[in-house]
Amino acid sequence: MIEEEAKQRIDELIELVNYHNNLYYQQDTSEITDYQFDMMLEELVRLEQQFPQFKYPYSPSQRVGGSVTKSFRTVRHKYPMLSLGNTYSTDELIDFDNRVKKLLGHSNYRYFCELKFDGVALSLSYEDGILTQAVTRGDGSKGDDITANARTIKTLPLRITGNNIPQIFEVRGEAFMPNEVFHQLNAEREANGEVALANPRNTASGTLKMQDSAVVAKRNLDCYVYSLMMENPSFPTHSESIAALEKWGFNVSKTYAQCNDINAVIEYIDHWATLRFELPLETDGIVVKVDSFSDQEILGFTAKSPRWAIAYKYKSENKPTVLKSISYQVGRTGAITPVANLEPVLLAGTTVKRASLHNANEIERLGLRIGDTIFIEKGGEIIPKVTGIDITKRRQDSQPLKFIENCPECGTRLMRQPGEAIHYCPNIKGCPPQIKGRIQHFIHRDTMDIDSIGERTIALLFEQQLVLTPADLYKLQYDDIISLEGFKDLSTRNLLAGIENSKNSGFERVLFALGIRYVGKTVAEKLAYHFRNIDGIASASYEELIEAPEIGDRIAKSILSFFEDADNQQLIAELKEIGLNFEVKQEAVNLGNGSLSGMTFVVSGVFQSFDREELKNTIKQHGGKVMNGISGKLNYLLAGEKMGPSKLKKATDLGVEIISEQQFISMIEGNGSIQ
Ligand code: IVH
Numbered sequence: 029m030i031e032e033e034a035k036q037r038i039d040e041l042i043e044l045v046n047y048h049n050n051l052y053y054q055q056d057t058s059e060i061t062d063y064q065f066d067m068m069l070e071e072l073v074r075l076e077q078q079f080p081q082f083k084y085p086y087s088p089s090q091r092v093g094g095s096v097t098k099s100f101r102t103v104r105h106k107y108p109m110l111s112l113g114n115t116y117s118t119d120e121l122i123d124f125d126n127r128v129k130k131l132l133g134h135s136n137y138r139y140f141c142e143l144k145f146d147g148v149a150l151s152l153s154y155e156d157g158i159l160t161q162a163v164t165r166g167d168g169s170k171g172d173d174i175t176a177n178a179r180t181i182k183t184l185p186l187r188i189t190g191n192n193i194p195q196i197f198e199v200r201g202e203a204f205m206p207n208e209v210f211h212q213l214n215a216e217r218e219a220n221g222e223v224a225l226a227n228p229r230n231t232a233s234g235t236l237k238m239q240d241s242a243v244v245a246k247r248n249l250d251c252y253v254y255s256l257m258m259e260n261p262s263f264p265t266h267s268e269s270i271a272a273l274e275k276w277g278f279n280v281s282k283t284y285a286q287c288n289d290i291n292a293v294i295e296y297i298d299h300w301a302t303l304r305f306e307l308p309l310e311t312d313g314i315v316v317k318v319d320s321f322s323d324q325e326i327l328g329f330t331a332k333s334p335r336w337a338i339a340y341k342y343k344s345e346n347k348p349t350v351l352k353s354i355s356y357q358v359g360r361t362g363a364i365t366p367v368a369n370l371e372p373v374l375l376a377g378t379t380v381k382r383a384s385l386h387n388a389n390e391i392e393r394l395g396l397r398i399g400d401t402i403f404i405e406k407g408g409e410i411i412p413k414v415t416g417i418d419i420t421k422r423r424q425d426s427q428p429l430k431f432i433e434n435c436p437e438c439g440t441r442l443m444r445q446p447g448e449a450i451h452y453c454p455n456i457k458g459c460p461p462q463i464k465g466r467i468q469h470f471i472h473r474d475t476m477d478i479d480s481i482g483e484r485t486i487a488l489l490f491e492q493q494l495v496l497t498p499a500d501l502y503k504l505q506y507d508d509i510i511s512l513e514g515f516k517d518l519s520t521r522n523l524l525a526g527i528e529n530s531k532n533s534g535f536e537r538v539l540f541a542l543g544i545r546y547v548g549k550t551v552a553e554k555l556a557y558h559f560r561n562i563d564g565i566a567s568a569s570y571e572e573l574i575e576a577p578e579i580g581d582r583i584a585k586s587i588l589s590f591f592e593d594a595d596n597q598q599l600i601a602e603l604k605e606i607g608l609n610f611e612v613k614q615e616a617v618n619l620g621n622g623s624l625s626g627m628t629f630v631v632s633g634v635f636q637s638f639d640r641e642e643l644k645n646t647i648k649q650h651g652g653k654v655m656n657g658i659s660g661k662l663n664y665l666l667a668g669e670k671m672g673p674s675k676l677k678k679a680t681d682l683g684v685e686i687i688s689e690q691q692f693i694s695m696i697e698g699n700g701s702i703q
Contacts, residue, residue, distance in 0.1 A: 091182055113330075144314055150200070177244040204229070221361040535610060
């Protein structure tokens with residue numbers, strides 16, 4: 029393809045992808061299949077790799093991430109990012125209104141109310157309609173440049189077009205992780221035996237500081253914008269600037285309202301007091317702003333915050349109820365979670381019967397006793413938390429609570445590692461919820477995907493002692509199943525077919541299904557591609573393990589202890605015998621055809637389609653050799669993004685051919701060698 033054609037096609041693809049993105053994310057519809065969309069995006073990425081001169085900062089390919097930032101640059105804000113004065117009462121709000129009236133010397137002003145979104149404040153710079161920089165609030169005067177990560181936020185326009193768009197402007201907004209995404213992420217973490225994340229706000233903040241923007245892209249952050257800033261404002265009011273932002277395609281929450289006076293503001297506050305819990309994100313109050321910019325200018329600022337705005341914070345709804353008892357749940361990994369059983373109480377629109385207590389430290393910190401009147405509060409979690417005790421209501425005869433010492437399911441004495449908050453039941457092999465939990469994990473959609481078996485069936489199979497390990501699933505016979513409660517001929521055959529089909533699952537799924545602690549979906553994939561087969565992983569030393577991508581000390585130790593265990597070795601031997609995949613299928617890694625035979629390569633930088641180890645393995649499989657240093661004898665320097673300039677210079681000086689990832693892919697796909 030010649031340059032001109034490439035540019036034209038890239039422009040075309042950018043338009044198409046943007047069009048379909050907009051349909052999908054803003055209008056909840058679509059005209060093409062996910063596959064067609066992926067193909068379009070893939071073509072765009074491929075062309076941009078081939079013609080990097082046409083890789084624009086506003087290309088929707090930026091949304092999928094791929095760049096790695098080692099440390100974030102500190103950037104000074106052009107306009108400082110101030111905070112807001114807080115109030116918790118309508119009386120204080122009326123005082124605020126009186127101050128505004130007095131300072132303005134008239135009462136001919138309006139307010140603009142928005143919800144106060146609980147996320148991470150971002151400052152977004154646009155030049156000639158293109159998003160050029162995204163910076164966190166930091167200390168208010170300087171923050172971190174997290175542009176690559178912000179570009180992955182799908183609702184954030186990377187380029188805006190239209191009439192009367194200022195050449196330079198800044199948009200302020202709140203990046204957040206929608207509650208639904210947060211809960212899904214935590215469910216996945218729990219399935220991987222990882223500690224749950226505390227709340228959506230901290231998770232969004234941590235996500236924006238991740239080094240790998242491809243991981244950020246998968247976290248599905250969103251952003252609501254709430255102010256437009258520029259040298260000479262082209263709009264007389266905040267409401268008009270918000271309307272302009274909406275018109276330009278920014279994501280503005282539809283919850284705002286113009287209020288003619290402070291009474292209307294109070295109505296707005298009441299209106300959202302409980303409705304806000306139905307929004308896709310957490311909010312902790314409302315922001316009241318004087319609408320006219322000229323009035324804002326008259327009112328000015330104090331040292332920390334504007335005099336033209338104030339935040340009204342909702343008191344988090346806190347209700348008293350009685351602690352009836354504490355239950356202890358045992359997870360797949362043996363972790364014990366205490367749960368408070370409560371006298372049912374209505375809180376923020378729902379009846380609450382249970383509250384989470386996290387661990388023994390939390391019970392101790394609160395000093396809980398059965399029968400206590402406790403206060404519960406609804407935060408970001410679905411399950412509310414206990415915030416305190418009404419000690420005046422404590423019964424004389426109540427006793428301090430002692431955390432259980434034995435597993436409520438199997439009676440084994442619990443263990444707690446020094447420095448750890450969580451108690452574990454060490455009876456991994458014999459504790460029923462741990463056994464059932466492992467089978468559940470094994471059949472999960474993300475692992476062996478045996479959807480013909482549900483939680484109830486696992487319980488039945490366990491009760492009958494038919495399935496105690498994943499390998500037992502494959503030994504089940506027709507007669508075993510048909511005799512179970514609720515099973516008929518068709519459901520029995522479906523169940524067996526589901527189990528049989530699972531034998532086709534790829535090695536990375538099998539590896540994840542084994543339930544090695546801390547080896548989640550992504551880590552299992554990385555391990556599978558790095559070591560190629562189970563024996564490679566099982567025999568790897570600590571040093572070899574931590575050399576693999578994304579494997580750190582904690583994961584490496586967990587892998588070592590898993591493979592040291594005789595029962596786990598036996599399980600793997602049985603599953604191998606049954607015919608599960610314990611190596612990466614050859615075709616999945618491009619069966620080496622010797623197309624690189626005799627050629628030498630140095631690999632440098634970051635790549636789109638491979639991680640570095642995968643790339644090296646692919647070279648070897650095709651008969652090529654991977655070298656460490658650049659010398660005159662080297663055939664190719666395979667250059668990714670962010671390659672060091674010294675390597676590039678050395679290769680150029682020595683006349684070594686420098687090839688892109690795309691050119692390399694053409695070589696192994698047999699599209700000829702490099703000309
Ligand atoms: S306007 C001078 N509007 O609240 C500051 N801020 O306490 C004007 N926030 O750092 C900010 N929702 O992170 C504004 N609708 C909203 C907001 C909002 C959340 C946050 C923002 C800011 C903090 C100020």
